[in-house]
Amino acid sequence: MDRMSALFVVIVLAASCFASARAGWSQGSATFYGGPDAAGTMGGACGYGNLYAAGYGSNNAALSTSLFSGGASCGQCYQIACDASKTTSCKPGADPVTITATNLCPPNWALSSNNGGWCNPPRAHFDMSQPAWLNIGLYKAGIIPVLYQQVRCWRQGGIRFTIAGFNNFELVLISNVGGPGSIRSVSVKGDKTDWIQLNRNWGANWQCNAALVGQPLSFAVTSTNGQKLYINDLVPYWWKFSMTFTSNQQFTY
Template identity: 60%
Template sequence: MEKYGALALAIGICCLFINVNGFTASGWTNGHATFYGGSDASGTMGGACGYGNLYATGYGTRTAALSTALFNDGASCGQCYKIICDYKSDPQWCKKEVSVTVTATNFCPPNYDLPSNDGGWCNPPLQHFDMAQPAWEKIGIFSGGIVPVMFQRVPCKKHGGVRFTINGRDYFELVLISNVAGAGSMQSVSIKGSNTGWMTMSRNWGANWQSNSYLNGQSLSFMITTTDGETRTFQDIVPSNWAFGQTFSSPVQF
């Protein structure tokens, strides 16, 4: 028992140091926020990051679609933002001294038929959040519709480990990587079969990464580097009897 206790302590100390050196919050920036998806956020399911059912994948109703200036062609998927309504600028529609933290799960497309200050809220270069309605109503009054905000990118806090959903077919693995803590977004991903070396994956869309190798019948490992340079290895997280459409959860987290 003493041996296992010492091992647990060592693991705990290791994780402590990892967390200390993890992603730190950015400074504050001004933007605006609207809402979509209905009072139950049912209209936010799916989205340009590929997370699917946000209830089932753990993102819930505290999510947002990012404007072009923030979305970065999907590279910002999974990032977390703390948002405060700018009460000094709009005391009528802002709730005072409250904040909400959301995860980027979707893209708010530009509407060039409307001016940026009157309906084209997600047009470049605006930094805009189209938030799930329940999240938006934490900071704004419903009738306002759009409010000025201050926001900062913050570390993501997620329950459980990183998850891998394997889609595709033979010679094409499309892997959705979700529930990423810390920076939340990924800079690079590699995959390794039990009979192969490490192979670099490419971003297909959103949080979906692809490999064009025949890996059927092999256990799969992944190596992820997040956008703040933190790297984790997920060794043999997918067993050799995996099938397309399955999701595997890791005990490892950022």
């Protein structure tokens, strides 16, 4: 094989490997917000509050309406790569960055979806923290085309349950979720009750109306991948509203 033929084979193989690496990825776009320390991304429509304390750190993003799915995507992890085939504003040699969905990027109906209304349906858009954005894009760009895919979330420690509410109303924030990062359904059980189904209130917060004060609590949690965990007797009978309890269980896929 002569040198030109060998070079052609290498180029074809490289192109084939690149195509395989991007197989299953989807096209979208990305902007950034929140400042260089990501302080402006704290809080948000998922309800995680301080993202450092919640274990999510600064690599986070607000999802457009179509991706946010009414809060069902809260906690999910996405790998995002700048699409260098469509822009010169990618950071040279950058690897994809992995972010956690922690907020909603609301639509702006006053602007066209192609001219400022980046989060309008049906666009797939990530409004990333500035630190996450700078892993893949140039600051001056403002907006870049991206390729993205949902990936497994890796979390330190077990799933956390923060109980808010008052009297017979319980609002349970579920955070630090591994595997798919997001929850499909939740039930709670006291030592004087049967299993009670919770409903999503907002973001990663789930609610029920039940007289649970003074009872030890167990949770049954099903991930969006379909894995179900029974977390028995996690919460002692003396629990108070605003307390957080960390389990020793985690989703594995």
